[in-house]
Amino acid sequence: MTTTDLTAFRELLTMKRAELSGSRGLEKLAIERSVDLLEEVLYKSERELAIAGLNRESAIRRNIELALIRIKGHSFGACVHCDEEIGRRRLQQRNEFATHCAHTW
Numbered sequence: 001m002t003t004t005d006l007t008a009f010r011e012l013l014t015m016k017r018a019e020l021s022g023s024r025g026l027e028k029l030a031i032e033r034s035v036d037l038l039e040e041v042l043y044k045s046e047r048e049l050a051i052a053g054l055n056r057e058s059a060i061r062r063n064i065e066l067a068l069i070r071i072k073g074h075s076f077g078a079c080v081h082c083d084e085e086i087g088r089r090r091l092q093q094r095n096e097f098a099t100h101c102a103h104t105w
């Protein structure tokens, strides 16, 4: 992995992090009440969807932070299992968060 590659990945990751909505979506978690049972069910499933979205987003955020730490520590692009080079193509295909080489999986 060259310095240029690392810089490109770092920029991509930083961009992705900026794209995450942050705390937006939290308002959807407010518990709304209705006398209408059907509406209650609808509110509940909307809340569950919002929670799933937030969970997914926080997982992405964590992956981005970890990848940035790995870039800083010069271990980005190396398999965490066998230390083998993961390769640009695999990193890009399996998204830039790939932490294992093709041999491990």
Ligand SMILES: [Zn+2]
Binding pocket: 079, 080, 081, 082, 083, 084, 100, 101, 102, 103, 104
């Ligand atoms: Zn490996």
